[in-house]
Amino acid sequence: MDLSKVTLEIFSKLEQKWLSHCENSKKKRVLSIDGGGTTGIVAGAALIHLEDQIRLKIGDPQARIADFFDIIAGTGIGALLAAMLAADDGFGRPLFTARDAVAFIAENNSELFKVKLSGFLHRRRRFSGKTIDKALKEALSRDDGTILTLKDTCKPLLIPCFDLNSSAPFVFSRADASETPSFNFDLWKVCRATLATPSLFKPFNLTSVDGKTSCCAIDGGVVMNNPTAAAVTHVLHNKRDFPSVNGVEDLLVLSLGNGPLSGSSSKRNLRHNGECSTSSVVDIVLDGVSETVDQMLGNAFCWNRSDYVRIQANGLTSGGLVGPRVENEVLKERGVESLPFGGKRLLTETNAERIESFVQRLVASGRSSLPPSPCKDSAVSPLANGR
Numbered sequence: 300m301d302l303s304k305v306t307l308e309i310f311s312k313l314e315q316k317w318l319s320h321c322e323n324s325k326k327k328r329v330l331s332i333d334g335g336g337t338t339g340i341v342a343g344a345a346l347i348h349l350e351d352q353i354r355l356k357i358g359d360p361q362a363r364i365a366d367f368f369d370i371i372a373g374t375g376i377g378a379l380l381a382a383m384l385a386a387d388d389g390f391g392r393p394l395f396t397a398r399d400a401v402a403f404i405a406e407n408n409s410e411l412f413k414v415k416l417s418g419f420l421h422r423r424r425r426f427s428g429k430t431i432d433k434a435l436k437e438a439l440s441r442d443d444g445t446i447l448t449l450k451d452t453c454k455p456l457l458i459p460c461f462d463l464n465s466s467a468p469f470v471f472s473r474a475d476a477s478e479t480p481s482f483n484f485d486l487w488k489v490c491r492a493t494l495a496t497p498s499l500f501k502p503f504n505l506t507s508v509d510g511k512t513s514c515c516a517i518d519g520g521v522v523m524n525n526p527t528a529a530a531v532t533h534v535l536h537n538k539r540d541f542p543s544v545n546g547v548e549d550l551l552v553l554s555l556g557n558g559p560l561s562g563s564s565s566k567r568n569l570r571h572n573g574e575c576s577t578s579s580v581v582d583i584v585l586d587g588v589s590e591t592v593d594q595m596l597g598n599a600f601c602w603n604r605s606d607y608v609r610i611q612a613n614g615l616t617s618g619g620l621v622g623p624r625v626e627n628e629v630l631k632e633r634g635v636e637s638l639p640f641g642g643k644r645l646l647t648e649t650n651a652e653r654i655e656s657f658v659q660r661l662v663a664s665g666r667s668s669l670p671p672s673p674c675k676d677s678a679v680s681p682l683a684n685g686r
Contacts, residue, residue, distance in 0.1 A: 325664055326551040326606070327369040327534055327544055331527035333589055334375025334493070334520035335557035337412045341612040342377055342555040343401035344626035346384070348651055349553075350397040352658040363393045365453045367661045368553075369541070372457035372530035374519040377557060378493040379404065382439060382486055385452040389441050393453050403438055410434045412499075428500060435487035447486040448508060449476035454667065455540055457530050459519035460492040463502055468522045469514050470529060474537055480509035492516030525589035527554040527596055547599050547606070551664070553657055554593070556611030559586050590637075597637035604636070608657050610650050611635060630654075 332342045346364065354362045364384050365371065373381030383400040384393055395403065404411065413430040439447050449456065455473045462469040471489045475482035488505040495503040496518040506513045523529055531550060534541050543549065593609050600607035612629045630651035635643050648656070 325543075325668075326549055327541055328367060328661060328664070328667065329527070329530050329534060329550055329552045330364065330368040330371045330381075331525070331530050331552070331554045332371075332373040332377030332381050333526070333555060333557045334373075334377050334518070334524045335585070335589075336376060338408060339376040339380050339401065339404060339557055340625060341558045341610070341629050342380055343397075343404070344629040345555045345610045345650065345654060346380065346397040347401060347626065348630055348654050349658065352655050353661065356658055356662045363453075364397055365393045366666045367664075368454060369667045370455040370457060370530060370534060372526040372533075373493075374459055374523055374526045375494055375496075376404070377526070377555070378458040378519065379435075379438075379490045381456060381458065382452075382490050385454050385456045386439055386447050386486060387451045387453050389443075389445070391453065394439075394441070407434045407438075428503075431494070431500075432487075432491060435490055439485075439487040439490065448483050449473050449486060449489060450483055451486065455537075457526065457533055458489050458493050459523040459526055459529060460489075460495070460514070460516040461519065461521045463515040463517060464513065468519075469516065470523075470533075472533065474533070474540060481507050481511040483508045493519035496520070520585055523588075524585045525554065525556070525592040527552065528592045531596065531599075548603065550606060551660060552596070552600070552607045553654075554596070554607070554609045556589065556609065558612045594637045594641070598639050601639040605656075605660075608653055609636070610653060612650070 332339075332346075350362070350364050353364065353367060354360050371381045371385050373379070380400055383395040383403070384397065386394040388394045410430045411434045436446065441447065445451075449471055450473060452473050456471075457473075458471045460469050460471070461467075469492075471484060471492075472482075476484070484505055484507055488503075492503050492505055492514065493516070494500070495516055500518075503516045504513065505516065519526070531547065531552065534544055534550065535546070593611075596607055596609075597604075612632055613635055630649060632650050634646040634648050634650055634653045636646055637643055646653070
């Protein structure tokens with residue numbers, strides 16, 4: 300064989316290997332949305348600004364958040380936002396823009412969280428299960444009436460709840476739903492499960508599409524109000540969908556909070572006698588879980604802090620509806636960053652500026668290369684090395 304041909308063949312193979320390595324080395328993008336409240340005020344403002352900036356940077360008014368992320372996770376109201384952003388319209392595109400998803404929650408808030416009085420003398424305040432079921436079905440169905448399942452998403456989706464049957468967290472994922480019908484659930488039921496706050500809703504019973512797996516769910520915020528750590532762990536161990544990810548250095552993470560449940564000052568939670576009310580303790584615990592996850596991820600990404608961005612409105616509570624004035628307040632707040640060995644520091648950049656910097660990196664990396672929702676009739680190989 301001619302030496303020049305051998306040399307050319309060797310260099311061609313080396314070039315292909317190098318190009319393949321460059322493609323595989325692109326960081327995988329994770330979007331995580333906290334639970335908290337009934338309006339998603341902080342996350343909603345951040346998501347609208349995120350999508351607007353993506354469209355501005357690439358000059359495509361039809362671009363969506365799902366185009367630039369490889370997985371989306373959410374808990375509670377954050378799970379509803381995540382599901383709406385990832386739900387497939389049947390043509391490989393998301394059902395909702397960020398602005399439309401936030402508008403749907405705002406316009407249907409009274410139906411999603413309709414108060415009904417129960418108990419002795421009707422003094423107990425709860426939300427109606429019937430009205431939220433109807434609103435969620437409406438949001439997560441296609442125009443032809445098709446009710447979407449976990450498999451019917453443009454990108455991998457991760458949503459936690461707590462299962463009373465097993466007394467353990469239950470994490471719904473597209474990866475598991477693609478592997479077997481026994482872990483595929485109607486998408487509206489998944490959102491209903493993670494929204495089932497114990498003091499406001501009864502536990503929600505749901506069954507997989509094949510009837511083989513059941514779950515008695517309460518609010519995912521009880522164990523994973525900030526699902527970022529679960530999303531990162533999922534990507535690190537899901538070698539089927541993310542074969543090139545070996546560590547956090549291969550990830551780019553955007554985590555969106557939903558404002559502190561316990562208020563901006565812990566002193567507000569104290570009664571006149573100096574004790575905390577039960578409801579305040581619950582809010583403090585949920586905030587503490589979210590902040591602990593933020594602290595852990597700050598430590599994990601301490602060598603490249605720009606790969607992990609947390610957007611949180613520390614001066615706002617989660618009440619109130621999203622509107623232009625509130626959105627501006629959220630975006631104008633200066634960002635806060637967890638320090639590697641504890642504590643936080645106030646940044647010079649606002650939340651809006653931090654999102655804009657993050658978008659520059661998203662756009663530079665190009666659109667996500669992960670495939671859209673898997674074909675329901677195709678066989679899918681089991682996950683390697685766990686979920």
